[in-house]
Amino acid sequence: MGRPGPRLSAGAGAAVALAVRRHLRDLPPGPVLVGVSGGADSLALLAGALDVADGLGRAVGAVCVDHGWRPQTADVVRRAARAAxxxxxxxxxVVRVVPQRHGPGAGGAEEAARTARLAALDAVAARDEAVAVLLGHTLDDQAEQVLLGLARGSGTRSLAGMPAVRDGLLRPLLGVRRAVVREATVPLAPLLAPLGLPWEDPSNTDPVHLRPRVRHDVVPALEAALGEGAVRSLARTADLARADADALDGWAGAVVAGLPDLxxxxxxxxxxxAGLPGAVRRRCLRLLALRAGAGALTAAHTAALDALVDDWHGQGPVALPGGVGVRRSSGPDGCGRLRATPAPRPREDPHGRP
Structure with missing residues (x-):
């Protein structure tokens, strides 16, 4: 028996449903969950998943996560649940989470919310024995992620964007433009409008955040200068960068597996x-530092560690987040060695100021 309620539009809705079908058909048997925020993208994804679920013999549930950022978010989540x-x-x-920030270098409020949301989705999926959780990120979200990575200047992994499939999370709509996804929801208006949906998170338009500035200023400027294909090209860059980053990370992981701890x-x-290519060596050093208990590392931290190997001239230990330091010294065989040490304390001001 088909599902109740209105379906997606014929043209745009078919693009959404096809994208979802491609991801669901290869999953093992079992239910799937869709993360539903009340926004147009997640509602379109849910409707698309429900459209194809019957033909695949698969149950589809929904998870609505409330971050508690604003007083109205609890109400939005309840309305999103009613729509689902x-x-x-x-x-x-319906799940309420409290994002936790862990100090400098651990990411801002958006990263804390993302971490809390993913943990909640994982927990619900485990409880309901779901084989996957679907998220509604679009091609435009992927392009924005690449541009944010370029702005951070933090390397290939930062340009890799969001994977379509990883650790039980699926993003079926990464190949579909946001405008198409939102057009697909037009037939759902009689159901959604009385609930005040779709909802647009005010943070998505607040220029105090970097992503809204990229979305509303940078991307339109790029498309005006380079054509509509610019967004799709940025997303393709993410695919290529991810393949390269995965290969380099795998190489580094294999090297570190054969090394002792710092x-x-x-x-x-x-x-x-010292004999490794720089891109692999820096990844190895990062893995070794994290294995020794270091916190979130910046590109500057990794570069300082790399200088202990590739530009050694007697410099002192490198201080890392988490109270970990790394210094170079000679080992019992006379060869250079890297060792963990308590992080150097900041130099005191001669006038007693911190």
Whole structure:
């Protein structure tokens, strides 16, 4: 029996449904969940998943996460849950989370909210034995992510954007433009409008945040100068960068697996690292530092670690977040070694100021 409620539009809706079908058909048997915020993209994704679910013999539920950022978010989440029920999702879960920030270098409020949201989605998926959680990011979101990575200047992984499939999370709409996804929801208006949906998060238009400035200023300027294909090209860049980053990360992981820890008695020999390409060596050093207990590392931290190997001239230890330091010294065999040490304390001001 088909699902109740209105369906997506014929043209744009078919593009959404096809994208969802391509991802769902290869999953193992079991239910899937859709993260529903009340925004147009997630509602279109839910409707698309429900449209194709019957033919695939798959149950579709929904998870509505309240970050508690604003007083109205709890009400938006309740309305989103009502819409999900009306569209035919079952079960529909409502989850309240409290994003936790862990100090400098751990990311801002948006990153804390994202971490809390993903943890909540994982927990609900495990409880409901769902084989995947679907998220409504679009091609435009991917292009914006690449531009944000360029602005940060933090390397290939930062340009890799969001993966379509990873750790039980699926993003079926990464190949579909945002305008198409939102056009697909037009037939849902009789159901959604009385609920005050779709909802647009005010943070998506608040210029105090970087992403809205990229979305409303940078992307239109790029399309005006380079044509509409610019957004799709940025998303393709993410695919290429991700393949490169995955290969380099895999190489580095294999190297580090054969090395001792930085806090081992003899530390880590420099020689195996010195012979590696810089892109691989820096990844190795980052992995070793994290394994020693370092916190979130910036590009500057990684560059300072790399200088201990590739530009050694007797410099002192490198201080890392988490109270970890790394210094270079000679080992028992006379070769250079990297060792973990307590992070150097900041130099005191001669006038007693901090």
């Amino acid at each position: 029920l009306a569209l035919g999702a079952s079960p529909v879960r 806090d081992a008695p003899d530390g880590v020999p420099v020689a195996p690292l």
